[in-house]
Amino acid sequence: MSRRLATTLLHGALLVGAALTAFPLLWMVSASLMPTGEASAFPPPRLPSAPTIEHYLALFARADMGRYLLNSALVATAVTLVSLFINSLAGYAFAKLRFRGRERLFKALLAALVIPAQVAMLPLFLEMRALGLVNSYAGVIVPAAASIFGIFLIRQFALSIPDSLLEAARIDGATEFEIYWRVALPLLRPVLVTLALFTFMGSWNDFMWPLIVLTDDDLYTLPVALATLTRERVQDNEFMMAGAVVTTLPVLVVFLALQRQYVRGIMLGGVKG
Protein backbone atom coordinates (compact mmCIF):
# COMPACT_ATOMS: atom_id res chain seq x y z
CA MET A 1 0.00 0.00 0.00
CA SER A 2 1.46 3.33 -0.97
CA ARG A 3 1.99 5.97 1.65
CA ARG A 4 -0.42 8.32 -0.08
CA LEU A 5 -3.23 5.78 -0.14
CA ALA A 6 -2.63 4.89 3.51
CA THR A 7 -2.80 8.56 4.46
CA THR A 8 -6.05 9.01 2.58
CA LEU A 9 -7.65 5.91 4.12
CA LEU A 10 -6.48 6.93 7.56
CA HIS A 11 -7.99 10.38 7.30
CA GLY A 12 -11.15 8.97 5.77
CA ALA A 13 -11.56 6.69 8.79
CA LEU A 14 -10.85 9.57 11.17
CA LEU A 15 -13.38 11.77 9.42
CA VAL A 16 -16.12 9.12 9.58
CA GLY A 17 -15.32 8.43 13.24
CA ALA A 18 -15.30 12.10 14.15
CA ALA A 19 -18.57 12.71 12.29
CA LEU A 20 -20.28 9.82 14.09
CA THR A 21 -18.92 11.03 17.42
CA ALA A 22 -19.90 14.66 16.97
CA PHE A 23 -23.24 13.94 15.34
CA PRO A 24 -25.42 13.36 18.45
CA LEU A 25 -24.17 16.62 19.96
CA LEU A 26 -24.68 18.63 16.77
CA TRP A 27 -28.08 17.07 16.28
CA MET A 28 -29.02 17.99 19.85
CA VAL A 29 -28.27 21.65 19.12
CA SER A 30 -30.00 21.57 15.75
CA ALA A 31 -33.19 19.95 17.07
CA SER A 32 -33.30 22.35 20.03
CA LEU A 33 -33.68 25.23 17.55
CA MET A 34 -36.55 23.66 15.58
CA PRO A 35 -40.13 24.91 15.86
CA THR A 36 -42.36 22.69 17.99
CA GLY A 37 -43.18 19.38 16.32
CA GLU A 38 -40.61 19.63 13.54
CA ALA A 39 -38.18 17.22 15.22
CA SER A 40 -40.91 14.56 15.39
CA ALA A 41 -41.45 14.42 11.63
CA PHE A 42 -40.30 11.36 9.73
CA PRO A 43 -37.76 11.48 8.31
CA PRO A 44 -36.53 14.16 10.70
CA PRO A 45 -35.02 17.25 9.06
CA ARG A 46 -31.29 17.79 9.65
CA LEU A 47 -31.55 21.52 10.20
CA PRO A 48 -34.38 23.69 11.55
CA SER A 49 -36.53 25.20 8.78
CA ALA A 50 -36.84 28.39 10.80
CA PRO A 51 -34.43 28.47 13.78
CA THR A 52 -36.10 29.60 16.98
CA ILE A 53 -35.02 30.01 20.57
CA GLU A 54 -38.56 29.65 21.91
CA HIS A 55 -37.74 26.42 23.72
CA TYR A 56 -34.86 28.01 25.58
CA LEU A 57 -37.12 30.86 26.60
CA ALA A 58 -39.77 28.38 27.70
CA LEU A 59 -37.22 26.43 29.73
CA PHE A 60 -36.29 29.48 31.74
CA ALA A 61 -39.77 31.00 31.89
CA ARG A 62 -41.85 27.94 32.65
CA ALA A 63 -39.57 25.07 33.65
CA ASP A 64 -37.45 26.97 36.21
CA MET A 65 -34.24 26.17 34.34
CA GLY A 66 -32.54 29.28 35.71
CA ARG A 67 -33.03 27.96 39.21
CA TYR A 68 -31.51 24.55 38.36
CA LEU A 69 -28.61 26.18 36.54
CA LEU A 70 -27.93 28.23 39.65
CA ASN A 71 -28.21 25.17 41.90
CA SER A 72 -25.75 23.25 39.75
CA ALA A 73 -23.31 26.15 39.58
CA LEU A 74 -23.52 26.70 43.31
CA VAL A 75 -23.07 23.06 44.28
CA ALA A 76 -20.25 22.40 41.80
CA THR A 77 -18.39 25.58 42.78
CA ALA A 78 -18.69 24.88 46.49
CA VAL A 79 -17.59 21.26 46.09
CA THR A 80 -14.63 22.35 43.97
CA LEU A 81 -13.37 25.07 46.32
CA VAL A 82 -13.84 23.12 49.55
CA SER A 83 -12.44 19.83 48.27
CA LEU A 84 -9.51 21.54 46.58
CA PHE A 85 -8.48 23.05 49.91
CA ILE A 86 -9.01 19.87 51.94
CA ASN A 87 -7.43 17.53 49.38
CA SER A 88 -4.42 19.73 48.79
CA LEU A 89 -3.74 19.99 52.53
CA ALA A 90 -3.84 16.22 52.86
CA GLY A 91 -2.02 15.48 49.60
CA TYR A 92 0.78 17.86 50.53
CA ALA A 93 1.06 16.34 54.01
CA PHE A 94 1.21 12.80 52.62
CA ALA A 95 3.97 13.82 50.24
CA LYS A 96 6.09 16.21 52.25
CA LEU A 97 5.43 15.99 55.98
CA ARG A 98 6.56 13.01 57.97
CA PHE A 99 4.34 11.53 60.57
CA ARG A 100 3.86 8.17 62.13
CA GLY A 101 1.79 5.71 60.10
CA ARG A 102 1.91 7.88 56.99
CA GLU A 103 2.60 5.12 54.47
CA ARG A 104 0.16 2.72 56.07
CA LEU A 105 -2.62 5.32 56.13
CA PHE A 106 -2.01 6.29 52.52
CA LYS A 107 -2.06 2.67 51.40
CA ALA A 108 -5.31 2.11 53.28
CA LEU A 109 -6.87 5.09 51.50
CA LEU A 110 -5.70 3.83 48.12
CA ALA A 111 -7.07 0.36 48.83
CA ALA A 112 -10.46 1.93 49.57
CA LEU A 113 -10.57 3.23 45.98
CA VAL A 114 -11.94 -0.17 44.95
CA ILE A 115 -15.10 0.28 47.03
CA PRO A 116 -17.85 1.58 44.76
CA ALA A 117 -19.55 4.74 46.01
CA GLN A 118 -22.96 3.08 45.73
CA VAL A 119 -22.16 0.78 48.64
CA ALA A 120 -22.07 3.79 50.95
CA MET A 121 -25.20 5.50 49.63
CA LEU A 122 -27.91 3.74 51.62
CA PRO A 123 -26.45 4.36 55.11
CA LEU A 124 -25.20 7.76 53.94
CA PHE A 125 -28.79 8.73 53.31
CA LEU A 126 -29.74 7.68 56.86
CA GLU A 127 -26.74 9.59 58.20
CA MET A 128 -27.70 12.71 56.26
CA ARG A 129 -31.22 12.36 57.56
CA ALA A 130 -29.95 12.18 61.13
CA LEU A 131 -27.83 15.27 60.52
CA GLY A 132 -30.78 17.10 58.98
CA LEU A 133 -28.94 17.48 55.67
CA VAL A 134 -31.36 15.61 53.42
CA ASN A 135 -32.79 18.00 50.89
CA SER A 136 -30.15 20.68 51.33
CA TYR A 137 -27.17 21.85 49.30
CA ALA A 138 -24.97 20.64 52.15
CA GLY A 139 -26.32 17.13 51.63
CA VAL A 140 -24.62 17.11 48.22
CA ILE A 141 -21.57 19.16 49.13
CA VAL A 142 -20.42 17.64 52.44
CA PRO A 143 -19.81 14.03 51.31
CA ALA A 144 -17.87 15.38 48.31
CA ALA A 145 -15.70 17.73 50.37
CA ALA A 146 -12.73 15.37 50.20
CA SER A 147 -11.80 12.60 47.80
CA ILE A 148 -9.21 9.86 47.83
CA PHE A 149 -8.51 10.39 44.15
CA GLY A 150 -7.91 14.10 44.77
CA ILE A 151 -5.52 13.45 47.63
CA PHE A 152 -3.68 10.91 45.49
CA LEU A 153 -3.38 13.30 42.54
CA ILE A 154 -2.01 16.13 44.71
CA ARG A 155 0.39 13.81 46.50
CA GLN A 156 1.84 12.45 43.25
CA PHE A 157 2.53 15.97 42.08
CA ALA A 158 3.73 17.27 45.45
CA LEU A 159 6.39 14.55 45.68
CA SER A 160 8.42 16.51 43.15
CA ILE A 161 8.58 19.68 45.28
CA PRO A 162 12.21 20.00 46.43
CA ASP A 163 12.56 19.64 50.18
CA SER A 164 15.22 22.33 50.20
CA LEU A 165 12.58 24.95 49.39
CA LEU A 166 10.44 23.90 52.34
CA GLU A 167 13.52 23.72 54.57
CA ALA A 168 14.57 27.21 53.61
CA ALA A 169 11.14 28.52 54.54
CA ARG A 170 11.32 26.70 57.88
CA ILE A 171 14.67 28.26 58.65
CA ASP A 172 13.18 31.64 57.84
CA GLY A 173 10.68 30.95 60.59
CA ALA A 174 7.58 30.27 58.49
CA THR A 175 4.85 28.20 60.14
CA GLU A 176 3.91 24.92 58.49
CA PHE A 177 0.66 26.39 57.22
CA GLU A 178 2.50 29.35 55.72
CA ILE A 179 4.86 26.95 53.99
CA TYR A 180 1.92 25.04 52.54
CA TRP A 181 0.12 28.21 51.53
CA ARG A 182 3.01 30.34 50.23
CA VAL A 183 5.56 27.79 49.01
CA ALA A 184 3.73 24.55 48.14
CA LEU A 185 0.43 25.81 46.72
CA PRO A 186 2.00 28.07 44.07
CA LEU A 187 4.16 25.13 42.96
CA LEU A 188 1.08 22.88 42.88
CA ARG A 189 -0.84 25.29 40.67
CA PRO A 190 -0.92 23.09 37.54
CA VAL A 191 -2.26 20.06 39.38
CA LEU A 192 -4.71 22.25 41.31
CA VAL A 193 -6.14 23.53 38.03
CA THR A 194 -6.43 19.96 36.76
CA LEU A 195 -8.10 18.72 39.93
CA ALA A 196 -10.43 21.72 39.99
CA LEU A 197 -11.56 20.88 36.46
CA PHE A 198 -12.09 17.21 37.29
CA THR A 199 -13.99 18.02 40.45
CA PHE A 200 -16.16 20.73 38.93
CA MET A 201 -17.17 18.58 35.98
CA GLY A 202 -17.67 15.50 38.12
CA SER A 203 -19.91 17.42 40.47
CA TRP A 204 -21.81 19.11 37.65
CA ASN A 205 -22.48 15.79 35.91
CA ASP A 206 -23.17 13.80 39.07
CA PHE A 207 -26.59 12.23 39.08
CA MET A 208 -27.27 9.38 41.47
CA TRP A 209 -26.43 10.96 44.82
CA PRO A 210 -28.16 14.31 44.13
CA LEU A 211 -31.17 12.31 42.92
CA ILE A 212 -31.25 10.51 46.26
CA VAL A 213 -30.51 13.34 48.66
CA LEU A 214 -32.42 16.18 47.01
CA THR A 215 -36.14 15.56 47.39
CA ASP A 216 -37.48 19.06 46.83
CA ASP A 217 -37.39 20.23 43.23
CA ASP A 218 -36.37 23.74 44.32
CA LEU A 219 -32.94 22.32 45.03
CA TYR A 220 -32.54 20.00 42.01
CA THR A 221 -29.32 20.19 40.09
CA LEU A 222 -29.56 20.22 36.28
CA PRO A 223 -29.17 16.46 35.68
CA VAL A 224 -31.81 15.61 38.29
CA ALA A 225 -34.16 18.28 36.95
CA LEU A 226 -33.63 17.13 33.37
CA ALA A 227 -34.27 13.47 34.24
CA THR A 228 -37.49 14.46 35.99
CA LEU A 229 -38.52 16.69 33.12
CA THR A 230 -37.96 13.86 30.62
CA ARG A 231 -40.40 11.65 32.45
CA GLU A 232 -43.04 14.39 32.28
CA ARG A 233 -42.54 15.67 28.74
CA VAL A 234 -41.61 12.66 26.64
CA GLN A 235 -43.01 14.01 23.40
CA ASP A 236 -41.60 17.55 23.54
CA ASN A 237 -38.43 16.70 21.66
CA GLU A 238 -37.31 20.20 20.75
CA PHE A 239 -37.91 21.33 24.31
CA MET A 240 -35.99 18.40 25.80
CA MET A 241 -33.09 18.95 23.39
CA ALA A 242 -32.88 22.56 24.56
CA GLY A 243 -32.81 21.28 28.14
CA ALA A 244 -29.98 18.89 27.25
CA VAL A 245 -28.02 21.74 25.66
CA VAL A 246 -28.39 23.95 28.74
CA THR A 247 -27.33 21.06 30.97
CA THR A 248 -24.24 19.93 29.11
CA LEU A 249 -23.02 23.05 27.28
CA PRO A 250 -21.36 24.68 30.32
CA VAL A 251 -19.07 21.71 31.00
CA LEU A 252 -18.38 21.19 27.32
CA VAL A 253 -17.25 24.81 26.97
CA VAL A 254 -15.11 24.62 30.10
CA PHE A 255 -13.50 21.46 28.72
CA LEU A 256 -12.79 22.96 25.31
CA ALA A 257 -11.18 25.97 26.96
CA LEU A 258 -9.01 23.96 29.36
CA GLN A 259 -8.65 20.54 27.76
CA ARG A 260 -4.88 20.41 28.10
CA GLN A 261 -5.16 20.60 31.89
CA TYR A 262 -7.98 18.09 31.89
CA VAL A 263 -6.17 15.47 29.85
CA ARG A 264 -3.11 15.84 32.07
CA GLY A 265 -5.27 14.70 34.97
CA ILE A 266 -6.02 11.42 33.21
CA MET A 267 -2.32 10.89 32.70
CA LEU A 268 -1.40 11.68 36.29
CA GLY A 269 -4.22 9.65 37.75
CA GLY A 270 -4.08 6.79 35.32
CA VAL A 271 -0.74 6.04 33.79
CA LYS A 272 1.42 7.06 36.70
CA GLY A 273 -0.85 5.35 39.20
Next chain:
Amino acid sequence: MSTVTHTDEDLATTLGPPAAPASAPQQTDPGPRWRPSLPESAASRAALFFIAPSLLVIGGFFFLPVAAALALSLTDFDLYALADPGTARFVGLKNYVELVGDPDFWQALRNTAYFVVVGGPLSVAVSLGAAILVSSKLTKWKGLWRTVFFAPVVTTLVAVAVVWRYLYNAEYGLLNSALGAVGVPAIDWLGDPVWAMPAIIGLAVWKNFGYNMIIFVAGLAGVPEELYEAAQLDGAGWWARFRHITVPELAPTFLFVGVITMIGYFQLFAEPYVMTEGGPLRATVSVVYLMYEEGFKWWNLGYASAVAFVLFALMMVGTLIQLRLQRSDP
Protein backbone atom coordinates in the same frame (compact mmCIF):
# COMPACT_ATOMS: atom_id res chain seq x y z
CA MET B 1 24.67 22.75 60.90
CA SER B 2 22.66 24.84 58.51
CA THR B 3 24.54 23.53 55.52
CA VAL B 4 23.69 20.00 56.57
CA THR B 5 20.03 20.90 56.96
CA HIS B 6 19.88 22.10 53.41
CA THR B 7 21.22 18.91 51.97
CA ASP B 8 19.59 16.38 54.25
CA GLU B 9 15.90 16.38 53.66
CA ASP B 10 15.14 14.23 56.70
CA LEU B 11 16.86 16.27 59.30
CA ALA B 12 14.59 19.02 60.44
CA THR B 13 11.35 17.18 59.91
CA THR B 14 11.88 13.85 61.61
CA LEU B 15 15.45 12.88 62.23
CA GLY B 16 14.50 9.45 61.01
CA PRO B 17 16.62 6.34 61.63
CA PRO B 18 18.97 6.66 58.66
CA ALA B 19 19.46 10.38 59.35
CA ALA B 20 22.87 11.92 59.35
CA PRO B 21 25.07 11.02 62.31
CA ALA B 22 25.40 14.76 62.92
CA SER B 23 22.09 14.55 64.75
CA ALA B 24 23.39 11.92 67.18
CA PRO B 25 24.02 14.30 70.10
CA GLN B 26 20.31 15.10 70.12
CA GLN B 27 19.44 11.44 70.60
CA THR B 28 19.20 11.55 74.35
CA ASP B 29 16.07 9.45 74.24
CA PRO B 30 16.84 6.34 76.30
CA GLY B 31 14.21 4.30 74.42
CA PRO B 32 15.35 1.16 72.62
CA ARG B 33 14.31 2.36 69.14
CA TRP B 34 14.41 5.72 67.51
CA ARG B 35 10.80 6.88 66.94
CA PRO B 36 10.07 7.73 63.32
CA SER B 37 8.21 10.88 64.33
CA LEU B 38 9.26 13.16 67.12
CA PRO B 39 6.49 14.67 69.22
CA GLU B 40 8.29 18.01 69.19
CA SER B 41 8.57 18.10 65.42
CA ALA B 42 6.40 20.98 64.25
CA ALA B 43 6.03 19.38 60.85
CA SER B 44 4.56 16.13 62.07
CA ARG B 45 2.22 17.96 64.43
CA ALA B 46 1.12 20.14 61.54
CA ALA B 47 0.61 17.05 59.39
CA LEU B 48 -2.12 15.85 61.71
CA PHE B 49 -3.99 19.12 61.27
CA PHE B 50 -3.42 18.90 57.53
CA ILE B 51 -4.89 15.45 57.08
CA ALA B 52 -7.59 15.72 59.76
CA PRO B 53 -10.26 17.45 57.60
CA SER B 54 -9.96 14.91 54.80
CA LEU B 55 -9.99 11.97 57.20
CA LEU B 56 -13.04 13.42 58.89
CA VAL B 57 -14.93 13.69 55.59
CA ILE B 58 -13.76 10.38 54.12
CA GLY B 59 -14.09 8.56 57.41
CA GLY B 60 -17.44 10.03 58.35
CA PHE B 61 -19.10 10.03 54.95
CA PHE B 62 -17.49 7.04 53.26
CA PHE B 63 -15.84 4.52 55.60
CA LEU B 64 -18.54 4.80 58.23
CA PRO B 65 -21.42 4.33 55.74
CA VAL B 66 -19.61 1.42 54.07
CA ALA B 67 -19.23 -0.32 57.44
CA ALA B 68 -22.82 0.58 58.27
CA ALA B 69 -23.96 -0.89 54.95
CA LEU B 70 -22.46 -4.22 55.92
CA ALA B 71 -24.32 -4.08 59.24
CA LEU B 72 -27.50 -2.88 57.52
CA SER B 73 -27.39 -5.80 55.09
CA LEU B 74 -27.75 -8.13 58.09
CA THR B 75 -30.96 -6.45 59.28
CA ASP B 76 -34.52 -6.18 58.01
CA PHE B 77 -34.34 -2.37 58.01
CA ASP B 78 -37.39 -1.16 56.03
CA LEU B 79 -39.93 1.65 55.77
CA TYR B 80 -41.10 1.13 59.35
CA ALA B 81 -37.56 1.24 60.64
CA LEU B 82 -37.13 4.52 58.78
CA ALA B 83 -39.77 6.01 61.08
CA ASP B 84 -38.54 4.12 64.16
CA PRO B 85 -35.08 2.53 63.83
CA GLY B 86 -35.89 0.41 66.90
CA THR B 87 -38.06 -1.88 64.82
CA ALA B 88 -35.13 -3.08 62.68
CA ARG B 89 -33.97 -6.55 63.69
CA PHE B 90 -30.82 -8.52 63.11
CA VAL B 91 -31.64 -11.27 60.62
CA GLY B 92 -28.21 -12.69 59.86
CA LEU B 93 -27.76 -13.68 56.22
CA LYS B 94 -31.48 -13.76 55.47
CA ASN B 95 -31.23 -10.91 52.94
CA TYR B 96 -28.48 -12.70 51.04
CA VAL B 97 -30.42 -15.96 51.07
CA GLU B 98 -33.50 -14.15 49.78
CA LEU B 99 -31.39 -12.49 47.11
CA VAL B 100 -30.32 -15.85 45.75
CA GLY B 101 -33.96 -16.86 45.40
CA ASP B 102 -35.10 -13.57 43.88
CA PRO B 103 -35.67 -13.77 40.10
CA ASP B 104 -35.52 -9.95 39.92
CA PHE B 105 -32.01 -10.06 41.27
CA TRP B 106 -30.91 -12.72 38.78
CA GLN B 107 -32.42 -10.71 35.97
CA ALA B 108 -30.51 -7.61 37.12
CA LEU B 109 -27.36 -9.67 37.38
CA ARG B 110 -27.79 -11.07 33.85
CA ASN B 111 -28.47 -7.60 32.47
CA THR B 112 -25.42 -6.16 34.19
CA ALA B 113 -23.25 -9.06 33.04
CA TYR B 114 -24.46 -8.48 29.47
CA PHE B 115 -23.61 -4.80 29.72
CA VAL B 116 -20.18 -5.45 31.25
CA VAL B 117 -19.16 -8.39 29.06
CA VAL B 118 -20.34 -6.96 25.73
CA GLY B 119 -20.08 -3.21 26.38
CA GLY B 120 -16.73 -3.26 28.17
CA PRO B 121 -14.62 -5.03 25.53
CA LEU B 122 -16.44 -3.18 22.74
CA SER B 123 -15.59 0.10 24.40
CA VAL B 124 -11.95 -0.90 24.86
CA ALA B 125 -11.73 -2.02 21.21
CA VAL B 126 -13.16 1.26 19.93
CA SER B 127 -10.80 3.19 22.22
CA LEU B 128 -7.80 1.30 20.92
CA GLY B 129 -8.89 1.76 17.30
CA ALA B 130 -9.32 5.49 17.78
CA ALA B 131 -5.98 5.74 19.60
CA ILE B 132 -4.17 3.95 16.78
CA LEU B 133 -5.74 6.20 14.15
CA VAL B 134 -4.98 9.34 16.14
CA SER B 135 -1.39 8.27 16.94
CA SER B 136 -0.29 7.26 13.46
CA LYS B 137 2.76 9.04 12.11
CA LEU B 138 0.77 9.92 9.00
CA THR B 139 -2.07 11.60 10.92
CA LYS B 140 -2.50 15.35 10.55
CA TRP B 141 -4.40 17.60 13.00
CA LYS B 142 -4.01 15.10 15.83
CA GLY B 143 -5.24 17.56 18.43
CA LEU B 144 -8.48 18.14 16.56
CA TRP B 145 -9.36 14.44 16.27
CA ARG B 146 -8.49 13.86 19.89
CA THR B 147 -10.72 16.70 21.02
CA VAL B 148 -13.70 15.49 18.99
CA PHE B 149 -13.33 11.89 20.18
CA PHE B 150 -12.96 13.03 23.76
CA ALA B 151 -15.86 15.50 23.83
CA PRO B 152 -18.58 12.95 24.75
CA VAL B 153 -16.61 12.00 27.88
CA VAL B 154 -17.15 15.40 29.46
CA THR B 155 -20.82 15.73 28.54
CA THR B 156 -23.50 15.21 31.17
CA LEU B 157 -24.67 11.60 31.05
CA VAL B 158 -28.30 12.48 31.76
CA ALA B 159 -28.33 15.07 28.97
CA VAL B 160 -26.86 12.78 26.32
CA ALA B 161 -29.12 9.94 27.45
CA VAL B 162 -32.05 12.24 26.69
CA VAL B 163 -30.55 12.93 23.26
CA TRP B 164 -29.92 9.26 22.50
CA ARG B 165 -33.38 8.28 23.62
CA TYR B 166 -34.66 10.60 20.96
CA LEU B 167 -32.22 9.22 18.36
CA TYR B 168 -33.49 5.73 19.19
CA ASN B 169 -37.16 6.67 18.91
CA ALA B 170 -39.01 3.98 16.95
CA GLU B 171 -41.27 6.32 14.98
CA TYR B 172 -39.16 9.36 14.14
CA GLY B 173 -35.69 8.59 15.48
CA LEU B 174 -32.74 9.41 13.27
CA LEU B 175 -31.22 5.97 13.69
CA ASN B 176 -34.22 4.20 12.18
CA SER B 177 -34.39 6.84 9.49
CA ALA B 178 -30.74 6.21 8.58
CA LEU B 179 -31.17 2.42 8.70
CA GLY B 180 -34.36 2.73 6.63
CA ALA B 181 -32.34 4.43 3.90
CA VAL B 182 -30.31 1.22 3.49
CA GLY B 183 -33.37 -1.00 3.69
CA VAL B 184 -33.31 -2.08 7.34
CA PRO B 185 -36.84 -2.26 8.77
CA ALA B 186 -37.68 -0.06 11.77
CA ILE B 187 -36.52 -1.36 15.15
CA ASP B 188 -38.17 -0.34 18.40
CA TRP B 189 -34.79 0.15 20.07
CA LEU B 190 -35.86 1.04 23.58
CA GLY B 191 -39.23 -0.70 23.48
CA ASP B 192 -38.02 -4.17 22.55
CA PRO B 193 -36.46 -6.26 25.35
CA VAL B 194 -34.01 -7.73 22.84
CA TRP B 195 -32.73 -4.37 21.60
CA ALA B 196 -32.90 -2.19 24.71
CA MET B 197 -29.60 -3.34 26.21
CA PRO B 198 -27.66 -3.12 22.92
CA ALA B 199 -29.06 0.40 22.55
CA ILE B 200 -27.78 1.34 25.99
CA ILE B 201 -24.41 -0.19 25.16
CA GLY B 202 -24.30 1.99 22.05
CA LEU B 203 -24.72 5.12 24.14
CA ALA B 204 -22.21 3.96 26.76
CA VAL B 205 -19.51 3.16 24.20
CA TRP B 206 -20.01 6.50 22.46
CA LYS B 207 -19.88 8.33 25.78
CA ASN B 208 -16.81 6.58 27.22
CA PHE B 209 -14.39 5.49 24.52
CA GLY B 210 -12.55 8.82 24.48
CA TYR B 211 -11.29 8.35 28.02
CA ASN B 212 -9.53 5.07 27.34
CA MET B 213 -8.37 6.42 24.00
CA ILE B 214 -6.31 9.04 25.83
CA ILE B 215 -4.71 6.34 27.98
CA PHE B 216 -3.97 4.20 24.91
CA VAL B 217 -2.46 7.20 23.12
CA ALA B 218 -0.05 7.60 26.03
CA GLY B 219 0.69 3.88 25.96
CA LEU B 220 1.33 3.87 22.22
CA ALA B 221 3.70 6.81 22.56
CA GLY B 222 5.80 4.62 24.84
CA VAL B 223 6.26 1.81 22.30
CA PRO B 224 9.81 2.10 20.89
CA GLU B 225 9.72 3.06 17.23
CA GLU B 226 12.69 0.75 16.48
CA LEU B 227 10.53 -2.30 17.13
CA TYR B 228 8.23 -1.34 14.27
CA GLU B 229 11.11 -0.46 11.99
CA ALA B 230 12.85 -3.77 12.64
CA ALA B 231 9.62 -5.68 12.04
CA GLN B 232 9.01 -3.81 8.83
CA LEU B 233 12.49 -4.71 7.62
CA ASP B 234 11.63 -8.33 8.39
CA GLY B 235 8.61 -7.95 6.15
CA ALA B 236 5.95 -7.99 8.85
CA GLY B 237 2.60 -6.65 7.67
CA TRP B 238 0.30 -4.27 9.48
CA TRP B 239 -1.56 -7.02 11.32
CA ALA B 240 1.59 -8.87 12.37
CA ARG B 241 3.07 -5.67 13.76
CA PHE B 242 -0.15 -4.96 15.65
CA ARG B 243 -0.42 -8.49 17.00
CA HIS B 244 3.22 -9.01 17.96
CA ILE B 245 4.40 -5.53 18.90
CA THR B 246 1.52 -3.21 19.77
CA VAL B 247 -0.56 -5.66 21.80
CA PRO B 248 2.26 -7.09 23.97
CA GLU B 249 3.85 -3.68 24.46
CA LEU B 250 0.51 -2.30 25.64
CA ALA B 251 -0.10 -5.13 28.13
CA PRO B 252 0.10 -2.94 31.27
CA THR B 253 -2.18 -0.37 29.63
CA PHE B 254 -4.68 -3.10 28.75
CA LEU B 255 -4.76 -4.27 32.34
CA PHE B 256 -5.37 -0.77 33.70
CA VAL B 257 -7.97 0.09 31.06
CA GLY B 258 -9.66 -3.28 31.44
CA VAL B 259 -10.04 -2.94 35.19
CA ILE B 260 -11.28 0.66 35.27
CA THR B 261 -13.67 0.03 32.38
CA MET B 262 -15.13 -3.03 34.03
CA ILE B 263 -15.56 -1.23 37.34
CA GLY B 264 -17.26 1.67 35.59
CA TYR B 265 -19.57 -0.59 33.56
CA PHE B 266 -20.64 -2.49 36.67
CA GLN B 267 -22.11 0.77 37.97
CA LEU B 268 -24.69 1.18 35.21
CA PHE B 269 -27.54 3.34 36.47
CA ALA B 270 -28.32 6.70 34.82
CA GLU B 271 -28.77 5.29 31.30
CA PRO B 272 -31.63 2.94 32.19
CA TYR B 273 -33.04 5.48 34.64
CA VAL B 274 -33.40 8.10 31.92
CA MET B 275 -33.93 6.01 28.79
CA THR B 276 -35.99 2.99 29.78
CA GLU B 277 -36.84 3.17 33.51
CA GLY B 278 -35.47 -0.35 33.66
CA GLY B 279 -37.85 -1.66 31.00
CA PRO B 280 -39.10 -3.04 28.77
CA LEU B 281 -39.98 -6.11 30.84
CA ARG B 282 -37.11 -5.19 33.18
CA ALA B 283 -34.63 -5.94 30.42
CA THR B 284 -32.42 -2.99 31.43
CA VAL B 285 -32.63 -3.20 35.23
CA SER B 286 -29.01 -3.23 36.39
CA VAL B 287 -27.76 -4.26 39.82
CA VAL B 288 -27.34 -0.61 40.86
CA TYR B 289 -30.78 0.20 39.48
CA LEU B 290 -32.23 -2.65 41.55
CA MET B 291 -30.40 -1.33 44.60
CA TYR B 292 -31.84 2.13 43.99
CA GLU B 293 -35.36 0.75 43.55
CA GLU B 294 -35.22 -1.48 46.60
CA GLY B 295 -33.56 1.18 48.74
CA PHE B 296 -35.09 4.45 47.72
CA LYS B 297 -38.38 3.47 46.13
CA TRP B 298 -39.49 0.64 48.43
CA TRP B 299 -37.23 1.63 51.35
CA ASN B 300 -36.00 -1.92 51.92
CA LEU B 301 -32.65 -0.58 53.05
CA GLY B 302 -31.47 -3.87 54.54
CA TYR B 303 -32.19 -5.83 51.39
CA ALA B 304 -30.76 -3.08 49.17
CA SER B 305 -27.53 -3.09 51.21
CA ALA B 306 -27.16 -6.78 50.53
CA VAL B 307 -27.54 -6.00 46.80
CA ALA B 308 -24.83 -3.35 47.12
CA PHE B 309 -22.42 -5.77 48.77
CA VAL B 310 -23.00 -8.44 46.17
CA LEU B 311 -22.16 -5.82 43.53
CA PHE B 312 -18.96 -4.96 45.38
CA ALA B 313 -18.03 -8.65 45.64
CA LEU B 314 -18.65 -9.15 41.92
CA MET B 315 -16.44 -6.21 41.06
CA MET B 316 -13.65 -7.62 43.21
CA VAL B 317 -13.98 -11.03 41.57
CA GLY B 318 -14.00 -9.44 38.12
CA THR B 319 -10.85 -7.48 38.94
CA LEU B 320 -9.06 -10.57 40.24
CA ILE B 321 -10.03 -12.54 37.13
CA GLN B 322 -8.60 -9.81 34.92
CA LEU B 323 -5.40 -9.65 36.94
CA ARG B 324 -4.98 -13.39 36.58
CA LEU B 325 -5.98 -13.63 32.91
CA GLN B 326 -3.78 -10.80 31.81
CA ARG B 327 -0.83 -11.89 33.88
CA SER B 328 -0.86 -15.36 32.35
CA ASP B 329 -1.25 -13.87 28.88
CA PRO B 330 2.14 -13.96 27.12
